[in-house]
Ligand code: GUN
């Protein structure tokens with residue numbers, strides 16, 4: 539197996555930080571190294587100790603003075619919406635009907651799906667994201683393209699064929715039976731292959747009939763280990779219409795409870811406008827509310843009360859995500875900058891240690907995958923991001939006055955984007971510079 543030593547400033551989290559001075563929450567090595575054995579991290583520590591146990595003549599990659607962290611995790615985005623980003627709409631439902639649904643219809647074509655999949659993974663990796671949880675389109679072809687490309691790149695990805703059988707164009711509808719059969723087929727073809735994980739994916743209550751919800755419930759019962767993803771309480775008009783479609787439900791959350799879809803592996807996109815009762819239900823189920831700040835601002839959906847949900851007597855588990863193409867950036871740094879600003883508007887503070895915890899270990903824990911990703915622990919997969927907080931002239935200038943690690947992370951979050959990502963490793967393999975080299979070749 540190939541071995542290699544990667545040198546730089548190591549930062550990883552042991553648990554959620556309580557404050558900016560909570561130095562016990564993370565491990566930091568100012569001159570650190572990782573010994574990579576094939577696709578996993580075998581040792582992490584100071585350069586001196588790692589070098590001493592590494593074989594003589596081992597290949598060394600020196601990323602000093604940059605930071606090395608576990609690769610970013612994006613907990614909610616839409617693979618068939620790359621060409622929807624920056625669509626000009628007043629709100630969620632207009633945006634879905636005018637731009638998003640027509641665009642997703644194109645993913646019935648496997649050639650189109652395969653082409654977009656290449657770009658999708660290129661963009662994730664250029665932005666330092668090594669794992670993502672994605673919605674494909676309703677078509678099995680889209681899930682096939684999504685997972686085929688993940689497998690090719692040896693990436694840990696979660697994804698699902700969307701189930702939707704009403705309130706969308708004909709080309710974007712399945713039926714309860716088709717949604718069930720095709721999800722089963724996607725599971726059979728992809729789940730557990732390489733690092734691929736299939737999620738049961740009813741889009742949201744508006745686009746699934748009660749009969750389809752029952753089909754999703756049957757899948758959840760047959761495959762209790764799989765993740766379930768859907769959308770919840772993103773927009774007031776959406777919530778009102780959902781209530782009309784499910785008049786017997788107490789509230790939006792109750793619909794998913796009724797169909798047995800709420801548990802610790804359930805990822806609920808947005809969940810902005812929850813009642814106290816609904817937050818209690820999420821908490822008791824251990825379900826995860828996935829905050830998508832750039833999308834919530836872009837679509838004018840609302841301000842997600844992240845901090846107050848986290849510190850309730852019955853806390854709600856929270857994760858963070860881009861929600862491409864409602865979201866406006868692939869970058870988890872840009873995403874956390876907007877998350878910070880949303881908390882500011884709510885009179886709350888999100889400190890940069892918490893942000894970097896959320897993008898890495900926090901999201902991995904929300905996925906129940908922290909044993910494999912999201913940390914630099916020995917034995918875990920070598921998915922890494924290398925960050926440069928002086929990646930632009932303005933950042934370089936600001937770095938001259940930065941004194942602490944917290945300040946450096948805050949600068950990365952506030953001004954950083956794909957330019958701050960020096961390299962991205964997937965299962966021990968450097969990916970970003972190679973992608974950019976190939977893109978440069980294409981452009982000449
Ligand atoms: N709710 C149902 N589908 C979608 C989607 O594609 N994007 C967003 N932001 N919300 C949704």
Ligand code: FE
Pocket residue numbers: 614615616769807861864
């Ligand atoms: Fe979404």
